[in-house]
Amino acid sequence: MKPAIALEGISKSFPGVHALSEVSLSLYPGSVTALIGENGAGKSTLVKILTGIYQPDGGTIRVDGAEVHFPAASAAAKAGVTAIHQETVLFDELSVAENIFLGHAPRTRFGLIDWTKLNADARQLLSRVGADIDPTIRLRDLGIASKHLVAIARALSIDARVVIMDEPTAALSYKEIHELYELIDRLKADGKAILFISHKFDEIFRIADRYTVFRDGRMVGEGLIAGTRQDDLVRMMVGRDVGQVFPKQQVAIGEPVLTVSGYRHPTEFEDINFELRRGEILGFYGLVGAGRSEFMQSLIGITRPSAGAVRLDGKVMVIRSPAEAIEAGIVYVPEERGRQGAIIGMPIFQNVTLPSLTRTSRSGFLRMAEEFRLAREYTSRLDLRAAALDQDVGTLSGGNQQKVVIAKWLATKPKVIILDEPTKGIDIGSKAAVHAFMSELAAQGLSVIMVSSEIPEIMGMSDRVIVMREGRMVGQYERADLSAEKLVRAAAGISETTP
Amino acid sequence: MAEAPMTTRHIPDRLQGRSARVLKSWESLLVVVAILIFTVNSFASPYFLDPWNLSDATFNFTEKALIAFAMAMVVISGEIDLSVASIVALTSTAMGYAATQGFDTPALVAVGLATGLACGAINGLLVTRLGLPSIVVTIGTMSLFRGIAFIVLGDQAFTSYPASFAYFGQGYVWWVFSFEFCLFLGFALFYAALLHLTNFGRAVYAIGNNQTAALFSGVRVARVKFTLFLLTGLMSGIAAICLTSRLGSTRPSIALGWELEVVTMVVLGGVSILGGSGTIGGVVLAALIMGMVTFGFGLLNVPGIVMSIFIGLLLISVIALPILYTRLKRRMAH
C-alpha cells in the first residue's frame, strides 16, 4: 500500500534545541497510526510541521509520492491535512457552521460568503459525524465533546485525507470516548489516513493499526500494533525497562488534621465531607471535569463555597484568599504548571521564595541571602537539576519546573499540601523523584491530598482514595480494598456504588 | 532535556558571568546615549554647560519623571494608566479653585495630594474591584478627569495662587539645585528601593510576569494593583503641585499629552510594555535623556510640536530597534 503522506528525514531545530532529527513517518489510507513518545520527544513539533505551522530545516514531505512544501497552514489544508488538537482550537464566539467552514466557506456568484449554503452544508457534515447540533448556535454554548465533533466535521469539510488527532480523548468522558472510537472507525472506512497521538496505551491498542515511537526527537521504532506488546512500546519510549514502582512508605497515620464538612458551591460541587489525617496521602480520583480541582481551589480561597466548614487542627478556618491559606498552613500545587504554578520569567530562587517572603524578609525589605538559603534547602531536597539558582525557571525542563513549583509551596512549611495532577506531563525520571518525595513528606508527618487521573499513580501512592463524579463524592476506599475496576466504575458512574 | 544520573549536586546561587552581562544591559546603553547627547549638546551650544542653564533644563523632565516612577511600576505589573495627565489637570483645577476660596499654601498642597489620591483610587477600584482592563478604564477616566476640569473652568483660568505657593516649582534648595530636582532625586531613591528592595516590589514583578501564578502563590494581587494606581494618582498630584506652582496658573488643557511622554519615558527606560521587567534606574536615565534632548532642541529654537514628533519616533524606535537588531543578528548567524 502506498502512504497517503510520507515524511522523510525531517529535521527541525530551535535555538539551543534539536526538536527533530531526521525522523520519518508514513501514514496510510484507511489506517490509524499511533504516535507514541514522552513529552518533549518531538510529537507536537511534528504535528506543526505536518500542518504547515512550522517549516522543517531539512527533509521532504511527500503526498502520494510527490514532494510538497507547506509554507503556511493554508497549504497543508489544501493538501488535505488537518489536525484536531488537544485543546480544541476553535472559535467560541463564532457559530458552529462558521467554525466548520472558516477559511473555505462556500461563495455566491459575487464572491460573497453564502450563509444559506454554508449552514446547510454544515448540517449535513454534522449529521455525518453523528452530531445532533444546530449549526447556527455559537460554539461557546457547546460542551467539550460536542466541540470535538465540530472539529471533526471541520476535518471532513476540507475533504481531508490525513487527519491528525492530538490526544483527542484527554478531556472526554468514558461514553464520549467510545463515541469517538466509533467515529474513528468510520473515518478509517472512508479511507482517511489517521495519526493518533495518545499517552494511553489501552486506547492505542484499541484503535491503532500501526505505531511509530519517538524519543528525544528521533524515530526509534515503528511497526504493526498486532503482535506488539505494551512493554515493548514502553521500552522504546523511555529507552530502558521501567517497572512502575511506587516508593510508598508505610507510615503510622495520626490524628485528623483537616476536616471538611458540608462543603458546597452553587454550580461546581456539593456535599463534600472528609477528614485528612497526619501522615496520610489521600487520593482524589475522577474523570477530568469531575470538580476535583474546583473543590481544591475553593479550599484555598480562589473561589468561595456557598456553605460548609473547614477545620484545621480542630479550629474553624475562614479562608478568603491563597495568602490566607498559606498563612493557615494549607497549600495547593496547581495542575496547570505554566499558568498557575511557575513564573517562568523569574529566577528559580525568586519562584521558591515568593509565598514565603514574609519569612525571608525583614520589615518588608528583601534579604537575598535568606532567599538563597531557603531556595537552596528546598531545591536540593527535590533533587533539582539547574545551572544556578538565579536561572530563569522558563529555561528548565518540565520536570524540573515542577520540582521548583513543589519546592515553592513546601518552603512555606505547610501542614496540608494539595497536589493537583503532580506528575502530569513530566518525564519518567522526574515523576519518580516527585513520587519519592511525596512519600517522604507523608513520613515526616505532613498530610497530603493528591488529585490524579492516573489509576497507577492513585493506586500506588494513596492510603485512601475518594472518587468524585459530577461534583460529588461517589466512593471512598481504603488502600487495602482498592482496585482499578472499582475506581473506574465509580468515576464513570457505572456501578451502584454510593457513599 | 537529558537527565543526568542521580547524584546530589550543588547548584550555585548565581550563574557565572552575570556581571559581564550587566555591561550589555539596556541601562548601560542608556548611559552611553546620555553621555553622547551631553557631549553633542555641549559642543552644539556654548550656553549648555552653564550650571544655571543645566538647572533650568531639569524642569523639562522632573515633573514628568515623578509620574514616570509610579507609572513604571504600573507597567511592570502589566497594567497601564493613561489618565495621569488628566489627573494633573483635575488636581491643578482643584487647587486653583481652593486658592480662589482663600486656602493657604499648606492647605493647597493637601488639596492637591488628596485629589491625586482620589483619582488614583477611582482607577484602582475600577481595575481591581470590577476587573476591567486598565487601558479602557484609564481612557475613560482620562476623559472624565479632564472633562471635570473643563466643566469647572471652561475657557477660564485660575491664577490667584498665594506667593508662597511658588516655591514648589520655582524655589531652590541649595545653589542651582531646585526643589523639583531634589524631589526628583528623593523619589528616584524611594521608588528604586520600593521596587528593587522590598516584598512589594517583588510582588509587582511576579504579577507582571504571571498574575495567576502570583495569586496562587499568596500574592495579594488586587491590593498590590490598587496601591499602584493609588501611587500613580499621588505622584500625578505631586507633579500637578509642582507644575501649577511653576506656571502660576491653571487652564483645563494643562499637561495635555503628558501621558504619552510619561509612557515614552518608561518604555525608553527599558520597562517592558507587556509587563514583568524594568528598573527605576533605567527610567531615571530615560528622564535625563529626554530632558537633555528637549533642552537641546529648545536651544536650537525647535517648536514644541516638532519635539513631540521626535518623542513619538523615539517611542516607536526604542522598541523597534532592539527587535530589528536581534533579527539582523540572527540572519547574520545563518
Added chain:
Amino acid sequence: MNMLLKNREALLVVAILALLTLITLRFPGFIQPANLGRVYNDTSILIILALGQMAVILTRCIDLSMAANLALCGMVAGLINVALPGLPIPLVIAAVVALGAVLGSINGLLVWKLNIPPIVVTLGTLTIFRGSIFLLTGGQWINAHQMSDVFKGLPRADFLGIPALSWFSIAIMAIVFVVMTRTTVGRAFYAVGGNPHAAIYTGIDVGRTRFLAYCLSGALAGLAGYLWVSRYAVAYVDIALGFELDIIAACVIGGISIAGGIGSVPGAVLGALFLGVIKNALPVINISPFAQMAISGTVIIIAVAVNARAERRKGRVILKKAEAH
C-alpha cells in the same frame, strides 16, 4: 445570529429611546424628524470612524491615531484644494482615502512585522501624524475663503432630501456590513480577535489580517478627514483633537469587546448614535458643551463595566441534579 449580541443591540436601542424620551420631556422639539435627521447627519463622521475602529478592535488591537490621521488627511485635502481648485472632488477624496490607508498601513506594518504592542504604536504615530501637519503648514490655517465652493458644498449637497454627509455614512455602513459578514477578510477579523492561536491553524495570517484592519481604519479616517474639513470649512493642526476617545467610546458603548472577536456593525453605529444624541442634546437642555468630555468618559466606563459583566464567563457547571437510579 446570536442571542446575546442581539440583546445587547436591543439594549442600546432601548437606551437611546429612553434618552430621547428624557430629552423630549424637557424639549419636545428634539424628536422632530428634521432634528433627528440633523442629529444623524452630525454623527455621520463619528459613525464612519467607529466602523474603522471596530475592525481594528475586533482583531485585538486598538487605533489611537485615527483622529490625528483624520486631521492630517483633512489638511492635505485642504492643501490640494488650495493648490488645485479645479481638481474634481472625487479625486481629492480618492487621494486622501489612499493617504489615510497608507498612514494606517504604517500602524499595521509596525504591529505585523515588528510585533510592537498596538497601543504603543498608535500612541507614537498619533503625535507623529499631528506633528506632520505642523511640518506641512508651519502652523497655518486653511480658512473657508481659501476653499473652493464645490469642496465645501459637497457634504451639504442634498440628495433625496438627505445631505450627502449622511449618504456617505450610510454607504460606508452598508459596505462595512457586507465586508464584516460576507467576506473572508471580514470573518478573519473576528477569528483573529476571537482566538489568534486557532486562527493560525485555520490558515489565517494573524499579522496580515491586523494590517488590513489598520488599512481599513486608516482609509476611513482619510475619508472622514475630507468630510470634517469640508463640513466645518476650516483646517488647522488641532482639528478633531482628542476625538479618538469619542471613537473608542462609541465602540465600547456599541458592545465591541476590547478583548477582540466580539462586535457588530449595528452595535458600532448605535454606540456612535448614543454619543451623538447626548452631544446634540446638551445645548438643548442647557448643559455646558464643556461637559461633553466628562460625559463621554463616564459613558465609556459604564459601558465597559456593562460589557465586562455580559462577557464574564460563568463558572463551569459540573453539578447535575441527581439522576434517578
